[in-house]
Amino acid sequence: MPSLSDFLKELPDGEKLVISGPTDLDFLPTALVLELEAQKRFPVVMIERPEGFEAPVVTNLFSDRARIAGMVGAGPTGFAQAWTAAMANLVPAVVSSGPAPVQEVVALGNQADAGELPISRHFEADAGRYIGSGILVCKDPDTGVRNLSFQRMQLKGPQKFGVSLHSRGHIWDHLQRCEARGKNLEVAVVIGCHPAIYIAAAAKVAMEVDELAVAGALLKQPIELVKCKTIDVEVPADAEYVIEGEILAGVHEDEGPYGEYTGYSTYRSTRNVFHVTAITRRQKPIFLDIVPGYSAEHLLLSRCTREAHVFHRLKEMVPTLKALNYPKSGTHFHAFMSFKKTAEGQARQALMLLMGLDSYIKLAVAVDEDIDVFDETEVMWALATRFQADTDLFMVPKVFCNRLDPSSVEGMSAKLGLDATKPLNFEGERTSLPQHALDWARDVLAGKAR
Template sequence: MEATRTNTDTAGHNAHPDLRGWLQWLSATDRLAVARKGLSLIDELAAVAKKLENERAVLFPSPGQHSIPVVANLFADRSWIADSLGVPTGELLSRFQNAVRHPLPWVEVMAAPVQDVVHHEVDLLKQLPIPKHNEHDSGPYITAALLIARNPKTGIQNVSIHRCQISGPDRIGVLLLPRHTLHYFRMAEEAGEALEIALVIGVHPACILASQAIAALDVDEMEIAGALLGQPVEMVKCKTNRVRVPAHAEIVIEGRILPKVREPEGPFGEFPQYYGPRADREVIQVDAITHRKNPIFHTIVGGGTEHLLLGGIPREATLLEHLQRSFPSVRDVRLTRGGTCRYHLAVKIDKASQGEPKNIIMGAFGGHYDLKQVVVVDMDVNIDDESEIEWAIATRFQADRDLVIISGAQGSKLDPSSNNGISAKMGIDATKPLATEPMEFKRIHVKGVENVDLDAALQDDPKAAFARIIAG
């Protein structure tokens, strides 16, 4: 569905855009299914969500006999993400780019709906409907929480998403990859201190998108979220620590990442469609839970469509910004579904000089270490169609001339083919040479195909028409 609302309409009747407003819009546009009550939190909920992941969001009332409902599949297509921001799909990346360029500082409030109910005595699985998702996951996981941490020295906040295993009534195992949260934690750990954090569950899609921006250290992603929304995000101080959290979130888990403590975490079904292995990881000690009255718990099925899109689109926007700084010929980028919306990047360019695609390939690898393959194509290739990308490789690429290989680079530790994150990179120049005979790379085209009116061209009752033709 193409977005039809303006940014002002995104807030609509809701002065503070939140998860509930987005769910109301999904319901109003027939994109929200409601499951029967009482589905099991162990596998069954995730199975239903997975079945509908490319069609509809799903709200689960009373899952596992919990009073708190669960929602999954907030996004089944990139057009839904554009819709959540009130822009056409074609303007999605430019909107995100503009938000990164012009962040909007958040504002602090003294009282907030997310603190309507406060639990200082914590039992995570009794108090929250936390599902188990993939078959061999080690148990229930919180998968859609924003982990907000403060720089121990400056107080500047970072927002990210991490897989969070329930390890005990008030204990969570967390995977910290080599990014900003881990940097903050190491700063705290070296000082012998715990890192104050909050896990925020159930926010407006803009906050989730912003958390995935490839931003510099000490850039607060909630300011990017504010720019996406067109209004500052209201934030409130946690009850047990100094972290500020979105005031209109559904649920907040307050805690600390403990220094010098590691405990087993995993396996867990990840975005590469494999299980992240079990290993000793960092540990969160939970100090309190706060939530709205009648809260809604958001979950993301690991490795599903929602997982891939929410991570992929902010990375696309950031990589496009990164490339366009040095290469004005770059017009668009896509992290492909087949490449898990992380590892394979297609870059569309208006080619200006020979050799330029290889420079763009090297520039792209510098944009994010997760990238494993970059394909550069011409303007006539639809990068939303993976078969078109493959066609460009098949007809415009020669391995002995157009291939770039880099060995021993940093990659994703979640890629099982890597050596603990050390990975090879491959770049493919699938563009046409600039100087060719006019018909050498001329794509075939059936004249008038764009103007065909099938209702006018085809008969209404094909079975009857066929029978008449056969009967003579």
């Protein structure tokens, strides 16, 4: 089964930025990634010598849409199709009994020291060093189905992390049922594995679906697993690190603040506690970090599967749907959709469907098929020339939303739909050029013609 190391080796040199000198992990990698983003550059950053630690650190892996598509064997624009095909053809994981790379080095109990891992402090207001790149693997306490998710983890001691489950996802539900029985929830934290597993872990799928089967479908081969040393959970055998432990039932401590995807540092937390029972790793591991906050990789990893899922479901009801984009400027709260309009009222129906499919969305814009929804300038132009506020918008107050929205009130937000499609009797005609003129201009700029 391919590993993170395998994927990195196959990356072209032009997609890598190697930092070979000693590098402080507090703030510097985050500053570098955000400055690269400001320059419209999205290489994978490889820090070979993090100060105070032995293992190299890799970050900014998920900052580019085309690279994410390549992680699942798709072309630059083929991710949505690959995702839909994978969801229709799941490949169950297999458990191996043989030796596993991720268990080449094993530290049990008090010998396990999470402080030895090259964990960064990303933003000034962060309460400490945080793991934001760990895939939390647990099992449904009733069915045994595995669940993968991302939750922020604040390092508090050699065998202790603060954890927030504020997304109220499946792991939250699993913990509630365990707590009702007076039991802790066993969890393994996987750091560093093939990127396709990260993509599957970021997805919102049904509780009865094992995200590792989704990852297998994306890679077109079963994910090989190995049993953990101290808990009843299986993890990818080719991972770099695994932290084994339990989220403690009924135990709560302050956690945070932490820089979240909204671009704000937040104290909002479920204040849970994770106790480490073992740490296993490769002999020479790579620590994969994900820069949190309002970074491209944080938003794209969270968003790529959501876009694909919502697009597929929305197209079932809106057959003329052309494209869907969650722009970075809106974090996870804005969405632009384009479609071919054949009747008045279609845009409003499509907007309501879109907001119903994704509770995160608080502003949605519908445009005609001639508008590129991945170009915010075009969407704003459509709003400027095809939209009137007295007839083309609607608002729904007090709707369930994501609690990390700092403007939300008691977990509720208003939803705003904007119809920037042309009326069917629209008289304006968009300016255009003949194709041969466009081809000539491009050839001139490419040095192919004079």
